[in-house]
Amino acid sequence: MEQSPDEIRATYAVLLIADFTSIIGCIIVLVGFWRLKLLRNHVTKVISCFCLTSICKDVPSTLLTLTQAAVYNRGFPCYFYSIVITYGSLSCWLWTLCLAISIFRLIVKREPEPQRYEKWYYLASWGLPIISTIIMLAKNTVDYVGNWCWIKPEYVVYRFMLFYVPFFIIFGTSAILVGITCHYTYQVIHNGVSDNKDRHVKYQFKLVNYIIVFLICWVFAVVNRIVNGLGYYPFATNLLHTYLSVSHGFFASMVFVYNNPLMWRYFGAKVIRCFTLFGFCTETAKRLEKNKNNNNPSPYSSSRGGSNKTGTSNHNGATIDSTPGYDSSYELDSSSIPYEYSIQSGNIPNNSENQNNIQNESINNNVNNNNSNEHSQNENIGSSNI
Template sequence: MDSNTITPLNIYSKRCIYFNTDSDDYRCMVILRVKRATCTLSLIGCFFMLFVIWLLRRYHSLAQKMICCLTIVAFFDSVAYVMGDTHPEGSLCNFQAWWLTYFDWSALVWVCLITLNLYLNLVREMSTSRYEPLYHLMAWGVPLVMASLPLINGYYGPAGAWCWITDDHVSWRFGIWYVPLFTLIFLMSGCYIRIIYLTNQRMQSWFGTFHPERERRKVSLAEEIRPLKWYPCVYLLVSLFPLINRLHNAFYPQDPLFSLTLLHVLSAPLHGLSNAFVFGLDRETWSQLSPAGIQLALRSRLCDRTRIREYRTGAVRYSQADLNDDDDTNVLFFSPDLER
């Protein structure tokens, strides 16, 4: 056979430049297929979340907007993981590495901000609507700085199954990503422990007379915390095997293990799917996703042609009886301030 003939074996050998593919080329095919599968699952999870957010109009409150932004970021993060199969050194590889670092960081910052926002709402009992511009500045600005530092210094390049910081700059890998990642995960875990503890105390407390609105708020807070508390857990799970693999790469850069690389590729791209899993823990969301609920929601989104138009009144005369009608007890708007 001509040595210049391109065969599937040669293609996979070129694609997995960080594996010793001379004798074990099947490993490259497994890594590539697993990477495509996990990225596809993550993209499907993001599409599902975005569809449900659109369908159920979950984008009005600040917390809902933050979860929507996290979903969009997770979608682009999944695109970064699946971007291309060949990773030669060059501008395309650098772009993938920058894209991956940026959206990984953006997803992490949004999860931290969701935790912070919940802490301020429940523990400090603060209204955080005015902080929305600051949240966006942090969620898009901090990742820009963290992703651009290795790019400016020329530290991006082939790094296993995708492009990232090369093996020659191990300290940057841990300084830019893994040390801040696990520090923030443990801080979020402590924050949620504090939130759950105080919430349980308030749920079990009794403030005298029964107040329906307060009791409804208690139940609402418990339901709100229940799915969000899993964010640090899922981020810890999907980041554990990448950390172990990168530690092995640091000590044995020329001898990557297939098993660790496989677990790395299997878990790292699953941010979108893990976010969808946490999002799906909301009982209210699932209760609205029954066949009848979906049908009603689709009718509301697609078939509701109600429009508010200007009403031009004509000459209207009120009789004395109309003005003195004491039987009308309908209340259209109510404010507690009116009773003071």
């Protein structure tokens, strides 16, 4: 079905906005991963690989959209556009699945060295999409389809078998793994290991928000292709499909920034510094400058020989700065992984005796590390950047 000129212009504008915002969001994550050593662990490496893949997909897509090369030349530019979309999207989905697997193995399976699976993540996420891409090209199914080059509408079976069936498999597996992980954290609360239920609920939300973003960004693509297969081409679903599917990298990167206060403190300090040149926001700038590198140590670092911490530590193991201006309210933020989920804790206790054993063991560890002179019976909390 042919689009009207107004619909074409609207779709074109939305496509460019989605591409540029996705590129910017992923660059922010990669810069944070590069500049902030406290963010470097196995989970953030997986997220960074997702963002790197998204950039490699979005940059050529943006250039092809701006130049309209695929519109005027249905040869190599059009085939290249279809390769970028198919391979890049499938790879990003697989990195999301790898993230769900990593969180599951870390929290539920208490994997001491999750990074040893990274080579398989690379192989799967950057290798498996080649299969669908080769089949798509070999069957000569590619043509310009209105917004980009992809599988032609008459090849509905190929669209679903090569693209959307893998989507359902990847999303379903990711949702199951996250569901099991959330059930595990619920057991921790239900068995009375922790009294701080609000923190646990926030942490559960941080486990699922990547999967929520994954679903929201692609559900309209599935709906739109089903409707197209029935012979209908509504502009609204096409526009939502265009914006949300292309913006997956942007929304995933914003989730990462939300989950890691260290990120927005760091970039906030950079932005506010511009206002201090004119005498504004000086106190806020000083506060952010003091706390921009403050974060709780990651439990992943315990298996790799430390987390490059600086400063002193409180009884919760958080790295703190004793100089004036340090804000202790940042010691335990909502991105912390509860101690009961970390690789350092034992099985879920079923009674108060086991709970006391965990607390006593935690206290003894604090004494041995000279982290505190006052023994506390509060729960120990580590941290994870998710």
